[in-house]
Amino acid sequence: MNVGFYRSLFPITATHIHLASCSQGALAKPVSRAIEDYQHELLVSGNNWKAAMRKAEEARERFAKLIGAEADEIALVASVSDAISAVAVSLSAGAEKRKISFTDIDFPTVGHIWLAQESFKEKTSIIRSCHGEIPLEQYEQDVTADTLITCIPHVSYYNGYKQNLEEIARIVHQKGSLLFVDAYQSAGHIPIHVKEMKIDLLTAGTRKYMLGIPGAAFLYIRKELAEQLKPQITGWLGQNPSSTFDIERPMFAAGTRRFETGTPSFISIYAACSALNLLLEIGVEQIEADLTELARFTIQYGQEKGLHLIGPANLDQRSSLVAFQVGDAAKAEAMLRDKKVIVSAREDVIRIAPHLYNTQEEIQHALDELAIVLKKI
Template identity: 65%
Template sequence: MSYPVYSYRSLFPSLSSHIHLASCSQGALASPVSKAIEYYHNSLIAKGNNWHDAMGKVEAARGKFAELIGAETDEIAVLTSVSHAVSAVAASLPCQKYMNKIVFTDIDFPTVGHIWYAQDDFKDNIICICSNNGIIQPEQYEKQITGDTLLTCIPHVSYQNGFKQDIREIANIVHQKGSLLFVDAYQSAGHIPIDVKEMEIDILAAGTRKYMLGIPGTAFLYIRKELAEQLKPRMTGWLGQQKSSAFNIHHSQFAEGARRFETGTPSFISVYAGYEALNLLLSVGIDHIHSYLNDLAQLIWHYGREKGLHIIGPKDHEYRSSLTAIYAENAGEIERILRERNIIVSARKNAVRIAPHFYNTSEEIVHAIDELAKLVNGGKF
């Protein structure tokens, strides 16, 4: 297997001592990202107040994320987390007598269910589509989304087993029913190509700490511009206002587009990190990253099965992402042991998740699976 981006490995210092296969939880820290964090820290020491520079970086990061997903900058809000984004959207939706149903799935991250069940206006009209072995067929959306569905929430990629959904196909179903489509792209943005216009996504959220190679504290919310202008956020703040009303305590006028969903001062340090991370991803090229990770995913699948591992998730390559889940009764303990051996993976319930990025090699994959197989197949803990 060729490695088209081998020169980028030197940008990730931790790779000299660790095999980092946990991008579904936290991407490896790149030198440009680390330097951006240091720059922000040093600028506070040197200047005492770097507000204007920091706000400029927010705008630059907004532009980079817009480029990543094929959106306009005014369609992007800079928030603190995907939970923040989902909550903000939930609180802004109009409660209508005949359009009052919310649909999500059991493969969504738990925060999605927590937020919707907390909404008094919708809690009695919530439908959760249940997967079969972690997989949802398009026919299930066709059946359970109805003419009174206001919004449908789905993950692009399941955090549990890497199941990748066909967003364009689901968008067709959702929109034919009259529903809005909200996509959680936390497990896809940064390694799978996304074009919100071509995919016909109405709303999308993603954070920077996973495949986007940043740190916690920054997330982005995309809302189609025409839709954003129709929504009235109940979670807002001074940065979500038109400049003319930002400092007027008695007057409120929402900013244009998705910016109206912004609240208070963002986490500048993570914005600086996020900007450099996005810049790195775009310079490598998401198409190149996706192609390379498809090869690594195939290696994980075939070599893992050869070593007797039980791989959870779709068998069809078309519906698999590079996130691969392997069944293990003691997943948490195995994660701990592998970390002691300088192999970083991520456990969820009864699965060990292997999630490579463009900086990983086939040799690292083979070594990690060899060590994992020893533990899963009866090795001593």
């Protein structure tokens, strides 16, 4: 991959070191132009509905290609929280299986949503981690024949720990459970193939490693499963075309499209489409290979600087997101930003999260600055 060329597409790299893709990816020139295109269409036409709907279909197809799915297995939603909520309320309260499992390394919104479901509230099971990691044996133990759905993150937002989706899918399917994957911290820089990995449901947003902006996310549901679900959150875009304007006789759209509601944030969709085109042009496999080497350097150099690594050192068990323990992480983040180094704080860690536009030299400089900051706080 020609890092120099792709760096030139991200203006922020000329003035700052951007290492916060786990929170917000840097904005690329073609993505910025896509946003301007949306605005221009409105300025000159007044109504760009048909063009915007075509762009939505293009974004759907691009995300489907990114994860190895079919377009009709993808719904466009506003956020990952919306996607999880839509699935949660679509599950039958009278289902024979009553148990919901999620992990303590999920992003908190996952627990918030499931614990808000009165019909499942007393039947939730939290799969516990050990030092931020979950051994496969824990899934064997905690997922039971009574488990309806098991929710897991592909990558931990806190420490970059990466889970083995194929093996977890094998375990939960043996127990008769569905597997719902939060891929917000992996889609865009780690290869995903939902069919090969036997994933039943998956969601991801665009503002992090997919290089988009807030307001656009995707929900994948395996086609056969989607046809069995009856969304309680729906809307006119989630209807079969024949009933779109029939107020008395609604009929769900085919596949996962039934989970769509009203008019999406088109400006976010335009950005997402351009960003996905960029990722597919480069290839996620190539991005992962380059970021693995950056992660290797980050861990090694960080430890040489006396920084305390949080999460596994084994590159097979982690993403390129590397977390170092910091007492006052929020203060450290602010101090680094004053030095034009953009990182992301979470609880007691500073997360170093590079993407395709970053270099080893940038990471070295960022860690040098972090070491200096730690001596001041």
